[in-house]
Amino acid sequence: MTLVLAWNNVRTNPMGFAASFAAVVLAVMLIGGSGLVVTGAATHEELNGVMGLLVLSSAVSGFVSVFVVAGMLSLHVLRQRRTWALLRSVGMTPRQVSRLITAEALVVAVLAAVAGCLLAVPYAVLMAAFMRATGLAPRGVPVEVATGPFIVALVVGLAVTLLAARVAARKAVGVGPLEVLRESAAQRRLLPWPRAVIGVLALVAGVVLLWLVPQVEPANAAPTALGATMVLCVGASALGPVALRGMGWLLGAVVARLDPGAGMLARSSLVAQPRRAMSAASPVMLTVALACTFLFTVATTDAAAGVIRTGPSAWVAPALVGSAVLYTVLSVLNATAMTMAERADEIRLLRTVGTRPRQLARVVCWETMIVTCAGTLLGTGIAAASLTMLGKAATGELRFAYSLPQYAGLVLVCAVSGLAGGLAATRRARRGALLPD
Numbered sequence: 001m002t003l004v005l006a007w008n009n010v011r012t013n014p015m016g017f018a019a020s021f022a023a024v025v026l027a028v029m030l031i032g033g034s035g036l037v038v039t040g041a042a043t044h045e046e047l048n049g050v051m052g053l054l055v056l057s058s059a060v061s062g063f064v065s066v067f068v069v070a071g072m073l074s075l076h077v078l079r080q081r082r083t084w085a086l087l088r089s090v091g092m093t094p095r096q097v098s099r100l101i102t103a104e105a106l107v108v109a110v111l112a113a114v115a116g117c118l119l120a121v122p123y124a125v126l127m128a129a130f131m132r133a134t135g136l137a138p139r140g141v142p143v144e145v146a147t148g149p150f151i152v153a154l155v156v157g158l159a160v161t162l163l164a165a166r167v168a169a170r171k172a173v174g175v176g177p178l179e180v181l182r183e184s185a186a187q188r189r190l191l192p193w194p195r196a197v198i199g200v201l202a203l204v205a206g207v208v209l210l211w212l213v214p215q216v217e218p219a220n221a222a223p224t225a226l227g228a229t230m231v232l233c234v235g236a237s238a239l240g241p242v243a244l245r246g247m248g249w250l251l252g253a254v255v256a257r258l259d260p261g262a263g264m265l266a267r268s269s270l271v272a273q274p275r276r277a278m279s280a281a282s283p284v285m286l287t288v289a290l291a292c293t294f295l296f297t298v299a300t301t302d303a304a305a306g307v308i309r310t311g312p313s314a315w316v317a318p319a320l321v322g323s324a325v326l327y328t329v330l331s332v333l334n335a336t337a338m339t340m341a342e343r344a345d346e347i348r349l350l351r352t353v354g355t356r357p358r359q360l361a362r363v364v365c366w367e368t369m370i371v372t373c374a375g376t377l378l379g380t381g382i383a384a385a386s387l388t389m390l391g392k393a394a395t396g397e398l399r400f401a402y403s404l405p406q407y408a409g410l411v412l413v414c415a416v417s418g419l420a421g422g423l424a425a426t427r428r429a430r431r432g433a434l435l436p437d
Contacts, residue, residue: 002096006103017104019334020161021112023072026327027065028116028157033123034058035149040128040142056226060290060321063230066156067237067286068331070164073105075279075338098169105165106158113157117150190241190274199238206232213389221393222297225386229293232382237282240378241274244281247374248274255366262362265350269343269367276342277371280335284375284414285382287328291410292383292402294321297390299401304394318406325410329417336368336421344429357430361423364430368422372415 010017038054084097092100121143128141191199209228213221236243252267270277298317302309347360391400 002099002103003107006100006107009100009104010107017076017108019338020069020073020076020105021108022334023065023069023331024109024112024157024161025116025119026330027069027160028113028153029119029123030061030065030327031058031156032117032120032149032153033127034061035152036120036124036143036145037127037131037141039146039149040124040144056223056294057321059223059226060294061327062156064286064290064328066160067233068283068328069157069160070167071279071282072331072334073108073161073164074168075335076168079338079342098166101169102162102165105161109158109161112161113154116153116157120150120153121145190245191239195238199235202231202235202238206235210385210389213386214393216393218393221390222301225297225390225393226290226293228389229289229382229386232385233286233289233379236285236378236382237278240278240281240285243378244278244371244374245271245274247377248277248370251370251373255370259362259366262359263366265363266367266370269346269363270370276339277367277374280332280339280368280418281371281375281378283328283331283335284372284418285379287325287332287414288376288379288407288410289382290328291321291325292380292407293386295406296383296387296400296402299403300387300391300394303401329413332414333417333421336371336418337425340364340368340422340425343426347426347429351430360426360430364422364426365419368418369415372411372418376411376414 034054034057038058041054084101087097087100088094124143128143131141206228209224209231213224213228216224248267248270252263252270256263256267295317343364350360350363351357387400387402388398392398
């Protein structure tokens with residue numbers, strides 16, 4: 001019965017599950033396709049030289065997939081807290097609500113996993129063709145359709161989706177119905193203690209990995225630095241609401257002086273709802289941190305070895321990490337759109353007291369830019385810490401190679417994606433009827 005009800009909910013509300021479905025599809029495609037390329041390269045000795053780069057690229061894709069799927073599904077479930085509260089008020093027990101949320105996640109995960117496996121093969125073929133065209137692989141990478149990568153992709157996709165649903169369901173049903181239905185924007189608990197413990201432990205583990213980067217063998221320095229970046233991203237995401245409240249206040253004060261009305265509203269929203277804002281800032285942080293670490297790790301190791309890449313070979317590293325970056329950019333757009341969609345009632349209320357649509361558009365833009373800037377600062381700090389220790393391991397000095405155009409391009413793409421998602425999600429509330437549909 002629960003599974004039938006879950007299927008009906010997914011079938012009748014496809015747009016509500018679209019972001020989660022797309023996230024799982026891309027996750028399975030990235031993990032499965034990367035695994036197929038690595039499996040094919042492992043069977044040929046002449047490709048041993050690129051195996052390390054392929055494995056690092058696969059690790060980045062896998063981590064990004066897990067991170068984004070968990071974030072998207074948790075954000076979707078938490079947006080429906082009022083619906084779950086209404087179900088509880090008419091007699092549903094917390095256990096039944098939790099089972100319904102898990103069943104919905106299972107339906108989405110199964111459908112998306114099948115689609116992701118179908119897309120994994122063409123993705124692997126495209127990646128192999130690019131490596132052959134750029135000369136990274138001497139004679140191309142054979143794509144062998146093996147069951148191992150598909151099994152790993154399916155297990156990761158299903159496990160992460162169900163785990164995220166269980167965690168989000170526990171949060172959704174852990175509050176009484178009347179308390180959830182209160183019309184209050186302020187969050188009573190900025191940082192629950194389980195989240196704080198996870199964040200502190202992740203930060204400690206990340207610092208330990210940073211210390212280990214110059215201590216390990218040179219061949220293991222880059223993977224250790226990338227691992228430190230991943231762990232620090234988890235810690236920063238968990239503890240992010242605390243940092244975002246302070247950063248939102250400081251950056252919002254600057255914006256409020258530039259545009260007093262719209263800037264003040266944007267700052268007030270961020271200070272009142274830092275956890276909601278962190279949901280949009282986390283993908284930006286992840287994009288900047290992982291992309292910069294991967295790209296500039298290659299640049300730093302090349303500089304230490306005296307290697308200068310020109311022509312197509314200069315685009316190898318950006319292309320290998322490009323799919324994961326594109327995935328996180330899509331998550332930036334989705335996360336911003338979902339968080340801004342929650343502001344629809346607030347925006348209509350502001351319209352009733354005389355705020356014009358153009359002023360509301362400025363509020364959305366300022367809030368999105370503050371969130372993007374905060375995520376960029378967090379991601380830049382994480383990447384800089386990892387790359388600095390990697391530079392010490394490679395050259396003995398606390399410095400690293402970087403590309404300012406690549407960094408600026410990443411930040412620009414994140415900002416444009418966030419603005420597009422925010423403006424599109426609030427367009428009807430800013431210009432449509434004052435009453436919701």
